[in-house]
Amino acid sequence: MTEQRIPTLRPGDPADAPAVLRLLDDATVWLVTRGRTGQWGTEPASTDPRRIAQADAWASGGGLWLAMLADRPVGALVVGAATEYVPPATEPELYVNLLVTDRARAGSGIGGRLLTHAADLARERGLGLLRVDCYAGGDGALVRWYERQGFTATDPFTVRRPGRDPWPGQVLARRLP
Template sequence: MEIIIRDGGHDDIPAILGMLDSCVEWLVRQGRTGQWGTKPLSENPRVVESVTRHMDEGSVFIAEADGVPGATLTLTGAPGAYLSHLPPPGEPERYIHWLASDRRFQGHGLGSALLAHAAEETRRAGLSLLRVDCYAGGDGKLVRFYESNGFVRTETYRGTGDWPGQVLARRV
């Protein structure tokens, strides 16, 4: 399978929302509803606004598998406002938002390819800090995924409804 990473744009929003919905369906099938709930994220106006806003604030990338959009992430210069209570990193950074993949491509390395691309984009920008936050509840697989891609745990936090979150960082 050939993986190509390209710049994304507003025309990709339906595909990105489809990837997010695919993740929710997959998590629900596994009984792992704590991360994103049970309803398609594309039906949540706050999620659609967040995807669009982060795209406007930064750069979105799409990983295509044999020409089919299969995964996405967006890079901006800061975390979301929901993390404003955490201390700032003390240096410029790139921050990952909305990493998601169409679960049809599970196990093909699209997410890891996007994370490597984000690290390279961060380096190219002359920065050395790349951060992300994620769901830290349940079985911890998501945190371990980021760790397997070179990230280390930094701050833990509690989001809305006592949602367990973890911030991770990677030096590039």
């Protein structure tokens, strides 16, 4: 039997929190091996009580979607309301709270597929705006990736974190026809 190459999407549920944490852990390792520790640090999400609680909330909150290949999660998308640290939208929107993909499958279009799904969800809800924020530090590669997905950089912001360096972020918006 050959492995499925195009991911299917399914809604997540509370049992999927460990899969989200695995994807975050793998992405963190990938970032660290490339010297990109500013985005998510160096420690696994699965050992951080705050991140574990966040994954549990995402998995039980109704906005989690998983990209699946051969019954294995290879991407996660969480949509809902904007986080408190970004400038509020001036109109109703759907907000991408999380997008993470299996780094072993980088370049295979999984992230783009999940963002297309987010746009479809927004349209189904009668919304004309999809926003996301991302790490804007380093060489800006993540901001450029979102721009290639049809988003436009709007509001830069900084998250101040006690005892840690400030986290530079960028809000991006995509108008939906």
